Amino acid sequence: MQRSVRLKSFELFARDINDVDVALLHALSISVRWPHRPKDWDLLRRAGHGIVAVDGIGRVFGSAMWFPHGNDFATIGLVITTPRTQAQGGGRWLMDQVLERCGDRNLALNSTHVAYPLYVSLGFTSEAIVxxxxxxxxxxxxxxxxxxxxxxxxxxxxxxxxxxxxxxxxxxxxxxxxxxxxxxxxxxxxxxxxxxxxxxxxxxxxxxxxxxxxxxxxxxxxxxxxxxxxxxxxxxxxxxxxxxxxxxxxxxxxxxxxxxxxxVTTMSKxxxxxxxxxxxxxxxxxxxxxxx
Ligand SMILES: CC(C)(COP(=O)(O)OP(=O)(O)OC[C@H]1O[C@@H](n2cnc3c(N)ncnc32)[C@H](O)[C@@H]1OP(=O)(O)O)[C@@H](O)C(=O)NCCC(=O)NCCS
Missing domain, CATH: 3.40.630.90 (Aminopeptidase)
Structure with missing residues (x-):
């Protein structure tokens, strides 16, 4: 699996989500108009695992998290890329990293409309509307x-x-x-x-x-x-x-x-x-x- 991806002028690397300042995660979710406060990110980081896509000077351009339950199941969420880097392959790259880390766990997530084609192409199927x-x-x-x-x-x-x-x-x-x-x-x-x-x-x-x-x-x-x-x-x-x-x-x-x-659409794999x-x-x- 490739460990970096070049997006036009950006080369982004995956880092553990716990290694970045919560203010950067907050700025990321604000960039896509999500309501999370820094405290909400802190709770999510304690509840699961995640990666961020950072550039060479530590700026955060994307995130993805997974929340394991038991030995064989996990939910996925907080899949975000900043508007300026969207539609350049970053979302797919983040998901590939998450799927690799989740191994053969059964997976579920709630997909926004914009992310739906990405998850379908990764083998997720729809179950219900939220x-x-x-x-x-x-x-x-x-x-x-x-x-x-x-x-x-x-x-x-x-x-x-x-x-x-x-x-x-x-x-x-x-x-x-x-x-x-x-x-x-x-x-x-x-x-x-x-x-x-x-x-x-x-x-x-x-x-x-x-x-x-x-x-x-x-x-x-x-x-x-x-x-x-x-x-x-x-x-x-x-x-x-x-x-x-x-x-x-x-x-x-x-x-x-x-x-x-x-x-949003509940999907599973x-x-x-x-x-x-x-x-x-x-x-x-x-x-x-x-x-x-
Ligand atoms: C959903 C999101 C993470 C996708 O990230 P991205 O960096 O744009 O994703 P990619 O560039 O890897 O594109 C993945 C797929 O999305 C689709 N896609 C992305 N941008 C698109 C566009 N402008 N028009 C049409 N399809 C598009 C394509 O199907 C693409 O598949 P491809 O690799 O075969 O071309 C990003 O749009 C985002 O952060 N949105 C706001 C937050 C959100 O809704 N997150 C999802 C939570 S479930």
Whole structure:
């Protein structure tokens, strides 16, 4: 595998993402109008691995990250090249580096429209649309379905109570990622008969807050778990990434002022990623665009 690539006047080299100043990563994401703060990059760097494309004097022109879960799965994200270097082969080169490092892991990612042809050409196939919903949390929530169970708060040092539930919904154990997210998140739970049947995290991200992951058994439960956070965020900017196109949960988000800002496509390579089973819990809100 080639270790450098020449882009017109640029020769870029791959460096570990931990070896560059977070301010350079922040400038990179701003260049493509992504909302990540330096703190968000720091969290992502702790959650996974990544490379940056740098020139001979250390300027950053691109990035790509991967987040391994268990022994045989990883999600990919933060694939960025600066506008001035785009369409010159840098994105493909970054992805080749990532695929080499991920070996034979099964992979999933959420592709933007502009990146879609690149991922198709690398063997990724489409599974679902993700609706990136955002807006200001309303002063009062619209009418909600009946609550079946008891809502509560999970102290973030008792995560073991939700990791098995999450693995059933996500398809792979991601306890390490949940522990990292929980450091700065509030966690709502829904219990029935003394058993936790759903949970939802909310943490600061980008321009405001992201509500996710949200794992629930049905739309009604997902509404109540999400509402538990929205009630505390009146007037604040909130984002929810969901694969629910319609139904009670999607309608609730719409009525709560969280309109669809953009869509991305969940894609996988290797084993199928999304395997919905009506008897099992489901991921109603994603942990984040890059984290799936
Ligand atoms: C997506 C992105 C990383 C691609 O990076 P890039 O450096 O432009 O990628 P490449 O030059 O290697 O091009 C890869 C493929 O994209 C397509 N492509 C790139 N630029 C294109 C353009 N201007 N018109 C049409 N197709 C284009 C081509 O299919 C190309 O394939 P090829 O190698 O067969 O020509 C970059 O556009 C970007 O950072 N976009 C904003 C952030 C983003 O959406 N990231 C993706 C997150 S999932």
């Amino acid at each position: 609706y990136m919903r955002q807006g200001e949390a309303p002063q009062a929530l619209s009418s909600m379905p009946a609550l079946d169970g008891d809502l509560g708060d999970l102290p973030n040092d008792t995560l073991s109570e939700i990791t098995a539930l999450d693995a059933r919904a996500f398809g792979t154990d991601r306890a390490r990622l949940l522990a990292l997210l929980a450091e700065d998140a509030s966690i709502a739970t829904l219990s029935r008969g003394g058993e936790i049947v759903g949970y939802s995290m909310c943490r600061e991200f980008g321009r405001g807050f992201v509500i996710g992951p949200t794992v629930a058994r049905n739309d009604q439960d997902a509404v109540h778990l999400t509402a538990a956070h929205l009630k505390k965020l009146q007037g604040r900017f909130v984002r929810v990434d969901t694969r629910e196109r319609d139904g009670v949960f999607a309608e609730f988000l719409q009525q709560s002022g969280l309109g669809i800002a953009e869509t 290797g084993r199928r990623f999304l395997n919905r089973d009506s008897n099992e819990p489901w991921v109603y809100g994603l942990a984040g665009h890059a984290l799936s």
